[in-house]
Amino acid sequence: MTLFHLCKVARSLLNSYRHRAVVKTVQGLRVWEFQSMHPCTSIAEQKRIEEILEKTVAPLPSFEMREKSPPPPESNSLEFMYFYKSLEKDQRLEFLEKLSHDFGVDHRWVSDLASKLLDAQVRDVATVLQVEDRLRYSLTPRYRHLLSHISRVPGGVKFLVDLRADLLEFTSSKSSDSTHLRDLNSTLKSLLSEWFSVGLLRLERITWQSPCEILQKISQYEAVHPVRNWTDLKRRVGSYRRCYAFTHASMPGEPLVVLHVALTEEIANNIQGIVREFATLDVDEDVNKISAAIFYSISSTQAGLQGVELGNYLIKRVVRELQSEFPHISQFSSLSPIPGFSSWLQGALSQQKKEGRALELLSEEEWKEVEEVTGAAPGASTLEALRRLISTSDWIHSERLIHTLEPVLMRLCAWYLYGEKRRGYALNPVANFHLQNGATMWRLNWQADTSPRGIANSCGIMVNYRYFLQETGTNSAAYLHNRVIKASEQVLGLVSQFQMNSKL
Amino acid sequence: MTLFHLCKVARSLLNSYRHRAVVKTVQGLRVWEFQSMHPCTSIAEQKRIEEILEKTVAPLPSFEMREKSPPPPESNSLEFMYFYKSLEKDQRLEFLEKLSHDFGVDHRWVSDLASKLLDAQVRDVATVLQVEDRLRYSLTPRYRHLLSHISRVPGGVKFLVDLRADLLEFTSSKSSDSTHLRDLNSTLKSLLSEWFSVGLLRLERITWQSPCEILQKISQYEAVHPVRNWTDLKRRVGSYRRCYAFTHASMPGEPLVVLHVALTEEIANNIQGIVREFATLDVDEDVNKISAAIFYSISSTQAGLQGVELGNYLIKRVVRELQSEFPHISQFSSLSPIPGFSSWLQGALSQQKKEGRALELLSEEEWKEVEEVTGAAPGASTLEALRRLISTSDWIHSERLIHTLEPVLMRLCAWYLYGEKRRGYALNPVANFHLQNGATMWRLNWQADTSPRGIANSCGIMVNYRYFLQETGTNSAAYLHNRVIKASEQVLGLVSQFQMNSKL
Amino acid sequence: MTLFHLCKVARSLLNSYRHRAVVKTVQGLRVWEFQSMHPCTSIAEQKRIEEILEKTVAPLPSFEMREKSPPPPESNSLEFMYFYKSLEKDQRLEFLEKLSHDFGVDHRWVSDLASKLLDAQVRDVATVLQVEDRLRYSLTPRYRHLLSHISRVPGGVKFLVDLRADLLEFTSSKSSDSTHLRDLNSTLKSLLSEWFSVGLLRLERITWQSPCEILQKISQYEAVHPVRNWTDLKRRVGSYRRCYAFTHASMPGEPLVVLHVALTEEIANNIQGIVREFATLDVDEDVNKISAAIFYSISSTQAGLQGVELGNYLIKRVVRELQSEFPHISQFSSLSPIPGFSSWLQGALSQQKKEGRALELLSEEEWKEVEEVTGAAPGASTLEALRRLISTSDWIHSERLIHTLEPVLMRLCAWYLYGEKRRGYALNPVANFHLQNGATMWRLNWQADTSPRGIANSCGIMVNYRYFLQETGTNSAAYLHNRVIKASEQVLGLVSQFQMNSKL
């Protein structure tokens, strides 16, 4: 027990009275136990939780008997699932903490085998391999088999996906700081990764003939450009459009990740033409007018599958699908939103103001123009006027403002996408996704999403991440390993304009 | 390098000139390398194998970068598959030996982490968990990721199933003695177990309306009671019959395990009535005449899925399926062959003769009868006459012989099934399968399979393993953990008759 | 040309200047031709119509060559369809008049054969049969083959269904008075009857997994109790509900007639519990709670299939389907609206007032109560108050009014359904439909549809037509042949109460 842990205990006690610390030996390690003291969880409930876990989480068989253990009865898994689903959020956290803590790895066994392995080094390879094998086995948490068994009962996989969504919420919200929870999460993630391996996924093209159940979900999951009504929905699966999803045998009727594609003559530079215009609704497609495929929306639907690569594979599968349907399609590109740009910009402006470097973001001439157009006094108050301007969508009704702001916002946005980083990777999550896939940051588009949402999120700017199929492998590796962003001349030009103007 | 290993090297050299031993440091272990010296593998080919492996088996990313590594291009997997398939059997062995040996676990890294873990014991739990996590990661063989990637390309899973069939052949035929091969096998098995987890399998009822492709395979895979023609096949999927299979999304059109069921009034005591009689071919089923479900054939089709539990799950799923279709079915039982009984019996008779205890298997009266019927001289020659009798199927044409032999063969067979063991479990593989599933050894049936094959394998005897649904869990655990066989009074009676007569 | 016809010509001339009469010999009959004079149809267009018809309507082959005529090229049918669809309503009428008039039966040929037949009577049967055969053939309108050919091209059957919808509109709206149009209609109807023969229809159960295309149509076609949103729609195909439709191979994705069923414990006496209540949305069905099937909505979707019996067959098929799914369902009944009751009632009240028999509809006591509740003066003004009351839905908010009006409206409604006739059959079309099918007028339900629509149409009353399966044949024949309505004691009781009160 370290100082660090004692502090955590203290915090727990102070903040929530949810734990009490007891020294205890669990699975071979002497630890201070943080016993749950959730005010909402009665002693009786705690007892019940312990009973259920003892009953349903079978002990890990010995290494020798590992192949000779019949699977526990299905009723175990069902009872576990039923019990968990009946719990409130708070109780679930406690339940999972207990599960991960008391039913994980037997640390003493692991350390014994670690010693044995070190001894074996001086002996022959076969012995080393054997001890390694046992060590590997001993590192399997006891709950792992339970998770496997749950995956086999009807609805089990979906249950685990949802349980992981809870886990992610708990670990990210810091409502808990259990290292054990993270272990449980990583075990579950690795199992889900195997079960949702791309070879087990089914690509489905969604059309107006698809089951209503699926289309309703497609409609409901579409977060990027919300679907408004049946006609709108029909549009998204009609002529010059494609909608694809990955589904999985274990979760029938549930699209896991959905990709919307528009088939166009040129790479689209705005979203209005794609989701608003209905001219082409029942028209037959003219193959000669199709030379670009625009991915204008991609949504994951299962919070619990975070970190399980699906979107990337879906894009690649769809590219293959489209190539076989339209052999002459040569351009593949996203038309992507830039969530976070507006708030970043607001933040940057505040920061500048505080730091007294307010004038650096725009050139003198630009400030003057803003001043004139907004009728604000020079200096800081112009900056304030600019901030106010951006926080509403009023400016898009003034041709002059649109014209004045274009160069400013475009270069700031280019910088935001290209220059702002988190742990070395692009801060913007959409950018990070496409760059990981090996796309090129290809074109920023002004006035590309004039919906209130589009103006509010990114001042109406959208970006194309273009997929040059020959390059994605190299780009992806360069980005992931060396954090190099592949960008077009337009983007790089905007970035250097920004760099000349600003010292941000 | 131990003495044991040196012996093996020697044997290799003597037997096949296929390896030469070289001292080498591989992945942190100084080892004697067994270099392939297959006469059929040229230096150029060895070179090519090494190149392919270097190219296609990507290094394991560092622990920190493990989530930041783009998947290698699919072409890697395809090249690996293409290359492997182009190899001859001998070359494949060499290829797999090299893969498992040079691209497995980095032993030095593992031992370093084992040391760290021992050091961490004195510190806090969080550190222990962290080091355990790294240790677990370090124990992942480098080739594991390649196998995962292969599973994602079209045909990849089937490829791996077939590759494992090769592996099993190599390891069982002792043509190789590589501990590494066994490691590769166990890694592959664990991956296959996840991919073929029962939640990902699809139960299909096979009917005369199923695709011809499937039915032809069903026909071809039926090893227990071979299908003779279209009418015979139609019979097996017609009235009063059910045929179910598990299929898998990754191997479309390929039944993995097939179960044939007959719906009868009473538990069937012979196979003739099930596969020979055609009276009921196009008849409508009379639900009132169905009160038992007889599993009369179960076949696994993929050698490479050995050890991945499928048959057990299929029987359980089918039981559920039948219960929902016929709520009043109350009896579930197999009607199983007894492969190996005849040869065991021949062996036992020889053994007895050698040991001069020939007379113990039959009672004096029985010997007399055999003598009379066969016209043999008393003593050893009668035993010889008996052996000859059993080695042909002529005796089934004599009512008298049938009558004489029944009590003898029945009690010997009961003993064979119940008393003969391998590592404590039933020697007979079919018995072992059903006992593991929790079935009861319920009834031996005389004259139950009068086909030449049936007479040759088991003197025409068949056995019902009965599934009492309330008991299978308990029975299975008792068998697997304590090696206790649950048997009916009939079987136990025969066994004790045997024990009174014989001292086998 | 009769006087009657001359009048019609005159009317045509006066009303619309659409025809001019010319004496002409058409297909062997000297007739006054009504030439189109639609102001909207130019001479050029008329010419074009004539050309298209000459080109696409092939002559009837001679009797001898009738089996030796290759079908005309498909392009004929396509041209006809394309041309017709491009026409405005007015032009379509003209087009169809021309088609039916100039390309119908060759009357001279028919009368020649009629003469021959009379001559043949004195001769042998074979000759009679032969001449009859020729006569039958000669009575085939020339356009009949064209219609057959059109049915064979993709979209052809749907085209003909829609064309017949036009025809029905023209003949019912009296915008035309062509006997020929009626002939065309009857030829087309008889063809459609063959193509939509019930053996060629496919029963589909519509569920939430059905194609969205179908469900949207189901939603849009539901005229009886309009669907409000996705949840409402999901409800109609969810637990304790069934939705069935007939579809046809020639019109894929198009439900022709739709039946909504609720599965209940007792015969439902109101619609609110069926279409408003959402408690049971995702619940598993409890078979023990299902002992009645309520047909609460049936809609035909194709105007052009009027008179082609579909609804009747759909009900019968669904009954069979439900019986096989729920063998113990013993009660089958509709829960039907009573469109037209309110307006009939208003009419009856006006009529009474005019005839000064206003007091006869209600008993003295009832009048008094109405007077009291409404605060109206006695006599005619009370009647006026009653009329005003009924014309709004305000009264349903007063418990007292509800109580007062129940006996009055119930007996009036019973009379409306049972006593009001058109050509001897029930005036109310829904009643007529179910009585033709052989249902019994079983129960009137007060406050059964309290939606504004329900109150406005039928003062909130609904009726159950019950299907006693053993009787439907007899009932149907009795109704159709002898106009006898089978009704329950409740209904007959209400009717005789009415008869005692009123002399309507």
Add this chain to the structure above:
Amino acid sequence: MTLFHLCKVARSLLNSYRHRAVVKTVQGLRVWEFQSMHPCTSIAEQKRIEEILEKTVAPLPSFEMREKSPPPPESNSLEFMYFYKSLEKDQRLEFLEKLSHDFGVDHRWVSDLASKLLDAQVRDVATVLQVEDRLRYSLTPRYRHLLSHISRVPGGVKFLVDLRADLLEFTSSKSSDSTHLRDLNSTLKSLLSEWFSVGLLRLERITWQSPCEILQKISQYEAVHPVRNWTDLKRRVGSYRRCYAFTHASMPGEPLVVLHVALTEEIANNIQGIVREFATLDVDEDVNKISAAIFYSISSTQAGLQGVELGNYLIKRVVRELQSEFPHISQFSSLSPIPGFSSWLQGALSQQKKEGRALELLSEEEWKEVEEVTGAAPGASTLEALRRLISTSDWIHSERLIHTLEPVLMRLCAWYLYGEKRRGYALNPVANFHLQNGATMWRLNWQADTSPRGIANSCGIMVNYRYFLQETGTNSAAYLHNRVIKASEQVLGLVSQFQMNSKL
């Protein structure tokens, strides 16, 4: 009753004692009734037949009530079907004779209306149309409605198809000479034509994934080039092959007409390469090697659909299907057998012999060669030798005979196909079929079917009927109307060679 009829009666009496003649008034016509006197049909059975017919064949409703008649209960149709199926062949004939005779048209009603029509001629068009309508209705045989009702019960359509097969057998075998049976046949045919209208048929491509039920039937129905085993069957639906069938909603799982297509580089000139060679079994198709589609087998499976055009439409649909799959396919042709050529040739040779014109069929030189090769004496005996030669398949083992006979048999065969007629149309039924469809008689192929069957039927010759898509309409009309056969230069050349040689 005419003399003609009396003769028939006499013949009946003499031949089979199956009828006795009685004067009776049936449906308004005084006729001599041929009462059944089948020795096999007892009085009791006749009675039963009459009862069933009276019960199940409802009277035709009056013209006024024709829309107001509820359909008879389904049990009627089922009883009719059940009864008919229980009858022996002889009884069926009697049953159908009675049905067609006693339940057909009411001749008196027809003649009354014919009179009325003649009277109406002097009046207005409307009256004429009305009377015509009634006349048309009166010409409907009473049994027509029964047939319609039967089509609606499950299995009804298939029953009627089979009943018509019986009818065709009876009328063609002259076992009956009833004009009424022919009327029944023609009514049934016209109903079947509507139900099996091409718009109601579904084109199915048969593959190795199709239901086994279908493939077994395909295998069994293939009469042209019999299927030998599973591999052979797989071949016919594998690479470079297509197999299509029309199916019908009323007869699920039953292919009505089947077309086998081979995809080749050039128009195939022999069948061996198509049905014997297995090289291409699992090969991927190379689109560049496909420029011709060869229809090498077409089979109708339902005798009862004779005269209902299906094959013609199937070929046209398949052509469209293939054009959309392989836009560059430019050649469509059959590779057809020539059934009947050998027997025609034998007949011709006999005839010649009888007429002493034996030498005309072959040139002097040719006779000499035959003489030499066969070693026969000159003159008539050579002819005999030739006949014997042709009646076996021995000659195909002699290169010399093959060479000698080629020009002779080819020109005789060309004449047989092109010159031999029946009622003006090609005598050979396969030729007649393709010529009706508008194909060109394109190429005779020597040694095209060397199977015993091929040699026996047509001396191994096969013929390509080629479909030039632009011409089929014209060709078909020219053939059907003017009996003009479109043939290639090769065929016309052979025909004129024949004409120069022979005076057949």
